[in-house]
Amino acid sequence: MAPSVTIKTVAQAVGVSPSTVSNAYNKPGQLSTALRERILATATELGYAGPDAAARTLRSGKAGSIGVLFTDKLSYAFSDPYAVGFLAGLAEIAEQFSTSLLLMPISDADTEGSTTAVRQAAIDAATIFCVAEGHPALDTIKARGIPFVSTDRQDDPDSQWVAIDEFAAAAAMGRHLARLGHRDLIVLVDNNEPAGSTAVELDLAEVTCTDCGLRIKGLLSELGEGRMRIMSGGHNAVASGRAAAELALDSQDRPTAIVGLSDVLALGALEAMQTRGLTAGRDLTVVGFDDIPAAATAGLTTIRQPIRDKGRAIGRLLLDPDATERQILLPTELVVRSTSGPAPRN
Numbered sequence: 246m247a248p249s250v251t252i253k254t255v256a257q258a259v260g261v262s263p264s265t266v267s268n269a270y271n272k273p274g275q276l277s278t279a280l281r282e283r284i285l286a287t288a289t290e291l292g293y294a295g296p297d298a299a300a301r302t303l304r305s306g307k308a309g310s311i312g313v314l315f316t317d318k319l320s321y322a323f324s325d326p327y328a329v330g331f332l333a334g335l336a337e338i339a340e341q342f343s344t345s346l347l348l349m350p351i352s353d354a355d356t357e358g359s360t361t362a363v364r365q366a367a368i369d370a371a372t373i374f375c376v377a378e379g380h381p382a383l384d385t386i387k388a389r390g391i392p393f394v395s396t397d398r399q400d401d402p403d404s405q406w407v408a409i410d411e412f413a414a415a416a417a418m419g420r421h422l423a424r425l426g427h428r429d430l431i432v433l434v435d436n437n438e439p440a441g442s443t444a445v446e447l448d449l450a451e452v453t454c455t456d457c458g459l460r461i462k463g464l465l466s467e468l469g470e471g472r473m474r475i476m477s478g479g480h481n482a483v484a485s486g487r488a489a490a491e492l493a494l495d496s497q498d499r500p501t502a503i504v505g506l507s508d509v510l511a512l513g514a515l516e517a518m519q520t521r522g523l524t525a526g527r528d529l530t531v532v533g534f535d536d537i538p539a540a541a542t543a544g545l546t547t548i549r550q551p552i553r554d555k556g557r558a559i560g561r562l563l564l565d566p567d568a569t570e571r572q573i574l575l576p577t578e579l580v581v582r583s584t585s586g587p588a589p590r591n
Contacts, residue, residue, distance in 0.1 A: 252296060255288045270295045310345040311335070311563055312368035312391075314382060315375045316437075317480060319350045325481060326509065326537035327552055331374065331396075334556025342564040344369075353437055356381045364389070370563040372396070377453055394559045397455050398574070407558040407573045411456050414548045414577040415463025418504065418532060421546070421579055422464075426588035427502040427530060428471030431493040432461055433486050433510040436477045441484030444492035447475045457506050460534065464504060474500070478513075486513020494521055494529075501530065501588040508533035508540045508547055515543055515584065525584035532585055544583035551575050 256263045268275045269284040322328050339346055347368055351359045363385045371386055371393040386393050398408040434457050452458050478488030486505055494517055505511025511533030518525055525531045533540060536549035561568045
């Protein structure tokens with residue numbers, strides 16, 4: 246576009262006011278079809294691409310977008326089944342309010358860069374999706390006065406969140422395993438390493454994910470005198486679950502049950518069992534958490550949470566002026582399938 250061509254240039258060429266030209270782009274319903282087409286055709290001839298988005302944001306004070314903050318690589322938002330379901334629900338509501346989503350991967354390693362990105366982001370609101378409590382980027386969101394809704398349950402009565410009772414949901418799984426006689430568990434968690442990394446055993450204090458910590462504590466509350474070990478093979482991916490499960494299955498001290506703190510990790514454990522000729526539910530129990538679509542196909546016993554509804558609910562809290570609730574606790578359900586069975590007798 247030539248620097249000299251402005252909205253006023255187009256207005257003069259068509260014989261209308263600059264605001265009418267603006268409406269042709271931003272409020273087309275206020276103009277007749279013929280007039281709008283004439284304005285757009287003239288603008289094209291003159292090389293005018295339309296009102297500057299940044300300038301419009303400054304004038305209106307609205308960016309028309311919601312930031313989605315999460316601590317993982319950008320590809321996670323498109324590949325992880327839980328993230329895909331959550332974002333689909335959020336996008337469904339955003340569409341109703343003509344609002345876009347800005348995906349914002351937040352690094353644990355480069356907190357300064359993440360904080361700068363949040364400080365400069367053109368967003369009207371944000372959802373905090375799987376970001377550890379205390380991350381500096383969260384302080385920046387608060388300092389900017391940007392309204393946000395978290396997927397983690399908060400104690401602050403003024404906070405906004407849409408969450409599940411992680412502890413109670415995991416306790417329900419723990420009771421199921423206890424009734425089946427399981428007293429020796431391996432719990433699979435994710436970490437910040439690449440998928441399928443060398444598996445490691447962790448202490449509970451090394452688990453930084455808030456939700457994971459609550460799920461582990463929920464399981465422990467029903468384990469009684471049993472034993473629990475925590476293992477990880479990388480970030481939340483099938484390959485990570487497989488790597489961690491291989492470490493457990495190839496040890497001389499094999500557990501009677503493997504608990505994936507996500508279905509994705511549990512599916513990796515099922516793969517590791519299959520390559521060793523083991524049958525889930527008979528030789529060893531494997532359970533997960535979330536109830537993603539692939540869980541039903543695999544016959545995986547899991548905890549069902551309303552993933553898409555969580556995204557929808559957050560979208561309404563952020564965008565719907567008629568939304569009155571600030572804190573929403575969603576239900577969960579134990580779904581028993583074929584991968585859980587009685588603990589093998591020694």
